[in-house]
Amino acid sequence: MLRLILIIGIIYVVIKIRKVLKKLNESKNQNFPGTENARIDDVMIKDPFCEIYFPKREGHHLKYDGKDLYFCSSTCREKFIAGRSEK
Ligand SMILES: [Zn+2]
Structure with a gap:
């Protein structure tokens, strides 16, 4: 029984970490605005x-x-x- 609680706990933590990593990736992508605009302005x-x-x-x-x-x-x-x- 204790093992089952431990496994559920680990799964819960893994899901939490994945959510945080996903958020980090999304904010990383937003850190590069203007790179496309710079190329457009070069015409x-x-x-x-x-x-x-x-x-x-x-x-x-x-x-x-x-x-x-x-x-x-x-x-x-x-x-x-x-x-x-x-x-
Ligand atoms: Zn002129």
Whole structure:
């Protein structure tokens, strides 16, 4: 009878440890955000003003007409804004 209680106790402990390990694995996976985003930001995009291709992460962002625009330099961005406001 004592052996049975011991076996049940061991099984209980093993199940508990497994649950803790599962939680640890899940939190480990959450420790690597942004690795995918960094790869996405590395794409080449076209400057809508001077039509030069450059890496998106180095771009100068502008929210224009509900769209996200990226320029190769702040000068291009300013010229683009100036050009649009004239019309
Ligand atoms: Zn440009």
